[in-house]
Amino acid sequence: MMIKKLFAILVLALFIFPGSASAELNVNVTQGTVEPLPIAVTNFYAEPNADREIAQQLPQVIGKNLERTGLFKPVDPRAFIQDAASIAKDGPRFGEWRAINAQALVTGTVTAAPDGRARVEFRLWDVFSQQQLSGMAYTTTKQNWRRIAHIISDEIYKRLTGEDSYFDSRIVYIAESGPLQGRIKRLAIMDQDGHNHHYLTDGKALVLTPRFSPNQQLITYMAYYNNKPRVYLYNIDNGQQQVLGDFPGMTFSPRFSPDGGKVVMSMSQGGNSEIYVMDLRSKRPVRLTNNSAIDTSPSFSPDGQRIVFESDRGGTQQLYTMNADGTDVKRITFGEGRYANPVWSPRGDLIAFTRLYSGKFYIGVIRPDGSGERLITTAWHVEGPTWSPNGRVLAYFKEVPSGREGKRVRLYTVDLTGFNEREVPTPGDASDPAWSPLNP
Amino acid sequence: MAAATAYDQPPFSPHMKLPLAVSLLFHIFVFLFSVATLPYISPRVEDDSDLIPVEIIREDERTTDKKPVQSEVKRQPPQQIEKPPEKMPDRPPQMTAKTPPKPVAPAPPDAVPLPSKEEKTAETKAAQPPKPDKKKPFLIQDNQQDQQDEFKSLLKNLMPDQPAAQENSQAQDKAAESSPLARFAQQMSGSEMDSLRSQLSRCWKLMSGARNAENLAVDIKLFINPDRTIRDAQVADSLRYYADSHYRAAADSALRAVRNPGCNPLDLPPNKYEMWKVMTVTFDPREML
Numbered sequence: 001m002m003i004k005k006l007f008a009i010l011v012l013a014l015f016i017f018p019g020s021a022s023a024e025l026n027v028n029v030t031q032g033t034v035e036p037l038p039i040a041v042t043n044f045y046a047e048p049n050a051d052r053e054i055a056q057q058l059p060q061v062i063g064k065n066l067e068r069t070g071l072f073k074p075v076d077p078r079a080f081i082q083d084a085a086s087i088a089k090d091g092p093r094f095g096e097w098r099a100i101n102a103q104a105l106v107t108g109t110v111t112a113a114p115d116g117r118a119r120v121e122f123r124l125w126d127v128f129s130q131q132q133l134s135g136m137a138y139t140t141t142k143q144n145w146r147r148i149a150h151i152i153s154d155e156i157y158k159r160l161t162g163e164d165s166y167f168d169s170r171i172v173y174i175a176e177s178g179p180l181q182g183r184i185k186r187l188a189i190m191d192q193d194g195h196n197h198h199y200l201t202d203g204k205a206l207v208l209t210p211r212f213s214p215n216q217q218l219i220t221y222m223a224y225y226n227n228k229p230r231v232y233l234y235n236i237d238n239g240q241q242q243v244l245g246d247f248p249g250m251t252f253s254p255r256f257s258p259d260g261g262k263v264v265m266s267m268s269q270g271g272n273s274e275i276y277v278m279d280l281r282s283k284r285p286v287r288l289t290n291n292s293a294i295d296t297s298p299s300f301s302p303d304g305q306r307i308v309f310e311s312d313r314g315g316t317q318q319l320y321t322m323n324a325d326g327t328d329v330k331r332i333t334f335g336e337g338r339y340a341n342p343v344w345s346p347r348g349d350l351i352a353f354t355r356l357y358s359g360k361f362y363i364g365v366i367r368p369d370g371s372g373e374r375l376i377t378t379a380w381h382v383e384g385p386t387w388s389p390n391g392r393v394l395a396y397f398k399e400v401p402s403g404r405e406g407k408r409v410r411l412y413t414v415d416l417t418g419f420n421e422r423e424v425p426t427p428g429d430a431s432d433p434a435w436s437p438l439n440p
Numbered sequence: 441m442a443a444a445t446a447y448d449q450p451p452f453s454p455h456m457k458l459p460l461a462v463s464l465l466f467h468i469f470v471f472l473f474s475v476a477t478l479p480y481i482s483p484r485v486e487d488d489s490d491l492i493p494v495e496i497i498r499e500d501e502r503t504t505d506k507k508p509v510q511s512e513v514k515r516q517p518p519q520q521i522e523k524p525p526e527k528m529p530d531r532p533p534q535m536t537a538k539t540p541p542k543p544v545a546p547a548p549p550d551a552v553p554l555p556s557k558e559e560k561t562a563e564t565k566a567a568q569p570p571k572p573d574k575k576k577p578f579l580i581q582d583n584q585q586d587q588q589d590e591f592k593s594l595l596k597n598l599m600p601d602q603p604a605a606q607e608n609s610q611a612q613d614k615a616a617e618s619s620p621l622a623r624f625a626q627q628m629s630g631s632e633m634d635s636l637r638s639q640l641s642r643c644w645k646l647m648s649g650a651r652n653a654e655n656l657a658v659d660i661k662l663f664i665n666p667d668r669t670i671r672d673a674q675v676a677d678s679l680r681y682y683a684d685s686h687y688r689a690a691a692d693s694a695l696r697a698v699r700n701p702g703c704n705p706l707d708l709p710p711n712k713y714e715m716w717k718v719m720t721v722t723f724d725p726r727e728m729l
Contacts, residue, residue: 024718024719024720025628025715025716025718025719025720026719026720026721026722027633027636027637027640027719027720027721027722028637028721028722028724029637029640029641029644029697029721029722029723029724030724030725030726030727030728031637031641031644031727031728032641032644032645032646032697032723032725032728033641033642033644033645033646034645034646034647034648034728035645035646036647037645037647070648071647071648098701103645103696103700121495121497122497123497123499126692126695126696128695128696128699128700128701129695129696129699131499132498132499133692135496135497135498135499136494136495136496136497137494137495137496137497138492138493138494138495139492139493140492144492147492148492151492158685159689160647160689160692161647161689162651162684162685162686162687162688162689162690163651163685163686163689347651415648417648419648
């Protein structure tokens with residue numbers, strides 16, 4: 001009886017007090033505006049005795065890095081109301097930054113450490129909430145300031161997108177010069193933004209297809225020394241080169257395993273090429289494919305379990321995947337034309353490739369199971385995709401007919417949406433890029 | 441006997457003083473020499489130039505200009521700060537595929553040298569010059585069309601006031617009407633809800649290509665002043681905010697939207713304060729990215 005009364009009171013209460021605190025308006029917003037985030041990167045304040053040049057150059061590099069992603073739009077410094085000294089003394093006056101439509105703000109200070117090095121401090125602010133989102137300080141030699149700019153860019157990118165970044169990384173590529181007949185090809189290396197450029201080889205021997213080791217100290221590539229095409233290892237630290245294995249045929253198309261302990265490559269003998277994997281310690285090669293067709297361009301998945309490669313075993317040149325021991329071969333592309341240069345993304349979710357169809361080259365991506373193929377850029381000749389360390393951007397080379405010399409070859413990057421294509425500055429013609437992992 | 445003689449001597453006999461002093465001097469010399477020469481005792485700056493010490497800098501008290509958002513908003517009219525709502529995303533105007541350079545037929549690309557026939561057949565197949573093949577069907581064009589449709593659909597989504605958005609909002613209204621909270625939503629008219637949604641859409645800036653966009657819906661609880669400015673905004677799932685960097689970035693984007701001067705004051709009917717003084721806004725990017 002008592003229970004019935006209580007229930008009746010409860011039901012009555014629900015009718016009498018419908019506006020209880022738990023009932024509130026819900027709004028579902030599913031449409032926004034896809035556009036770059038306006039970000040203000042101020043000059044860094046140089047303390048007395050600190051290097052003023054670094055304080056001015058750091059934010060320029062950071063701003064350019066962020067702008068190149070297509071995700072950020074640096075606010076023109078000429079619009080800034082508050083200067084670096086004022087920020088260092090009083091902190092940001094957020095109202096002034098809102099007035100110039102900045103939604104994120106980067107400030108910093110450079111001080112001279114007692115040992116002569118520079119201490120660079122940066123802060124990332126959310127202008128609307130007036131909160132600091134991130135703040136770090138780095139102490140380094142003055143010569144290393146550009147790397148600090150990349151590391152700060154990485155921190156900003158990661159905090160605002162939630163994803164790993166790629167600014168503190170390098171690109172090794174083939175620098176081309178001279179006439180088309182008798183082209184000189186040298187191994188060159190630079191930061192991902194084209195700075196700190198230098199050559200690793202002198203151009204006396206032809207070099208091709210450089211690939212970074214995951215541990216950064218080694219590059220593997222193909223070179224013609226004494227007219228013998230072989231796969232070589234190049235130690236970035238000491239400049240030493242050594243041939244990888246002694247194979248009876250031509251070896252080419254090398255690529256490291258994700259742990260850096262193995263190199264997978266192709267060997268051609270008697271017109272037939274097969275894929276081999278070699279442990280760098282034992283130097284023992286293991287044959288992974290055994291087919292009368294041409295199997296080449298192998299690339300490991302990031303977990304090291306699978307390998308994607310190109311083969312014409314089905315009649316046309318297509319992409320296949322197989323286990324790391326050569327078993328369980330599956331064809332993943334069935335499109336018209338030819339597929340080549342497959343590269344597994346470091347995120348593991350996509351495989352980039354070159355596709356030649358109907359007289360045009362394309363750079364595309366496809367899921368490892370063969371679904372979701374997308375062609376994201378094209379030109380008269382585009383080839384050799386390589387992934388940024390975070391798997392969001394592809395670098396490749398593009399060749400276009402140009403003037404008397406016949407062609408202009410340059411490196412480009414494009415993000416996965418396919419819209420944000422940028423040229424990577426190089427001193428001359430450039431091909432075959434390979435993007436390094438993040439610097440250690 | 442010699443050992444017995446030694447035991448018989450006092451610990452610091454006059455005969456031991458000189459050797460002890462020499463030994464002490466020798467040890468001091470060795471110690472000073474080590475300090476001066478061994479690298480691990482006295483590290484040199486250039487030896488660790490590759491190491492970059494990192495410190496975490498916290499927000500200190502030098503930030504003196506922390507004022508409520510709404511007070512700043514009053515000084516900054518929304519029209520001056522907010523971008524024009526009809527502005528399209530700031531992207532490069534075209535993809536390379538749409539304006540391919542005209543191929544110069546007689547000049548084949550020579551990207552990869554062909555030192556031998558073996559390599560030509562194996563490594564550099566894809567580097568061959570393009571040869572138009574008229575016999576082949578136009579499947580690639582279908583693929584291209586599909587790709588362009590994908591891009592078009594993305595562009596189409598960028599328009600804040602497109603028909604699809606209207607249909608979507610109407611569907612949401614219907615869903616709201618059938619919910620237990622319908623009696624409250626019904627007191628906000630459809631046009632009032634559309635107006636609020638449209639305003640929040642303009643303030644919500646998304647970055648393209650976010651990973652796991654289908655799982656990044658963020659609920660923001662708003663506490664609103666009678667003058668329709670936002671008093672406080674909280675992420676409903678604070679646990680995930682600190683555990684998931686992707687979610688945190690998405691939540692920060694949503695918080696920026698509700699704190700945007702363009703959304704303060706919110707486009708709400710002033711006479712229905714009880715209806716909207718506390719509300720939850722779900723920012724769901726799955727249809728956008």
